[in-house]
Amino acid sequence: EASHTVVIVGGGAGGIAVAASLRSRKPDLDIAIIEPADVHYYQPGWTMVGGGVFEPATTARTMASLIPDGVRWIKAAVAAFEPERKAVILEGCRVVTYDRLIVASGLTLNWGGIEGLGETLGRNGVTSNYRYDLAPYTWELVQGLRSGRAVFTQPPMPIKCAGAPQKALYLSADHWRREGRLGNIEIDFFNAGPVLFGVKEYVPALMEYVERYRAGLHFGHTLTRIDGSAKRAWFATKAGDGSPSTVEVPFDMIHVTPPQRAPDFVRASPLADANGWVEVDQASLRHTRFPDVYALGDACSAPNAKTAAAARKQAPVVAHNLLHDLGYVRAPHVAYDGYGSCPLTVERGKILLAEFGYGGALLPSFPSWFIDGTKPSRMAWFLKERMLPPIYWKAMLKGREWMAKPKAAA
Ligand code: FAD
Incomplete structure (x- = not known):
């Protein structure tokens, strides 16, 4: 001993x-x-x-x-x-x-908490900066995408570096803007939480970039399932009357931030x-x-x-x-x-x-x-x-x- x-x-x-x-x-x-x-x-x-x-x-x-x-x-x-x-x-x-x-x-990054994610990470346009071996794949996808839909996700808090999911979005969008591709790429941010950033003083400046990149913001949406070969993701959310519902979203590339515990x-x-x-x-x-x-x-x-x-x-x-x-x-x-x-x-x-x-x-x-x-x-x-x-x-x-x-x- x-x-x-x-x-x-x-x-x-x-x-x-x-x-x-x-x-x-x-x-x-x-x-x-x-x-x-x-x-x-x-x-x-x-x-x-x-x-x-x-x-x-x-x-x-x-x-x-x-x-x-x-x-x-x-x-x-x-x-x-x-x-x-x-x-x-x-x-x-x-x-x-x-x-x-x-x-x-x-x-612990809970990759297994999202159905189908493990099988497709690093392929089919599915990536994450939360892993050393996958962050280069993000850049490969960003360079390769000329048109289509790019999806970025954020799981429920707490996570490490709460800004990292949207940092991936902004750097990707900025590359497409510089390359003149922004008009052909639809960007969506699906966030399990209710706000863009937890400290309100930073939100106005961030919103200017959301608008510049014409990114769609979807609060209260939690990624639950992904099918890489079909290029589809499913999010749990609430319908207008408060009842649980699921949204199906097609993508060409998706940057996933895994749930954490x-x-x-x-x-x-x-x-x-x-x-x-x-x-x-x-x-x-x-x-x-x-x-x-x-x-x-x-x-x-x-x-x-x-x-x-x-x-x-x-x-x-x-x-x-x-x-x-x-x-x-x-x-x-x-x-x-x-x-x-x-x-x-x-x-x-x-x-x-x-x-x-x-x-x-x-x-x-x-x-x-x-x-x-x-x-x-x-x-x-x-x-x-x-x-x-x-x-x-x-x-x-x-x-x-x-x-x-x-x-x-x-
Ligand atoms: P870690 O640095 O993760 O280290 C934990 C260690 O514990 C590991 O070495 C692991 O092997 C070891 N361990 C695990 N299980 C066991 C076990 N059973 N027995 C013994 N050892 C074990 N932070 C910033 O300040 N600014 C940023 O811009 C920023 N951006 C980020 C972007 C990304 C994509 C990510 C993933 C993180 C980012 N962070 C950022 C967060 C930052 O990296 C973490 O908050 C920080 O590393 C936490 O330090 P830690 O020592 O608690 O954990």
């Missing part, structure tokens, strides 16, 4: 960032990361791959190259949590015990809240029932936008508070303000930089003369294309926190 002072579950954006943050504060801390994958992905780059801007390989690095020096990598998947005895159970029944646990397992081993564990996410206090990110457990990133219950940007701000909060609990840091607990960010790629070369925290409070990183997040901006595109990838690889994943200084708890 292995034992470590700190055990981190998951070596994604949150897991690597928090390991690096802990080591930068306490270089001799005994940490293990449990992570089965050989490759770590910079998922925010996949929208740019689907838009023909980034090469896929720039969004992938070996896990071995990212696990901070001195941190033990346990290459296995966690199967269960036993927080009463401070243990995690690995697949194959090995046990790892801890003083403090950090859950950063991310969420907490991983099964998290949902089934004592750590989960009623919705399956790891139940944390939204400011301290400490578990509400098991004080030696923390969580960050997509797997935690905090009601922020599930983004890598959120994990960037959460990692130092978890690191600080955990080291405080262990007695290594005297300064009191720090608080996470719910910061998340969604750079909405409204056209090639311009971004609407949505940055907001709990309750929809706008939390801009820059003065408005430099980047006004509610207006499309070239500077914000430059940030996304040139600055955010190095900030991710070289600052966030290395424990350099000049973009993520946490604030003292109230």
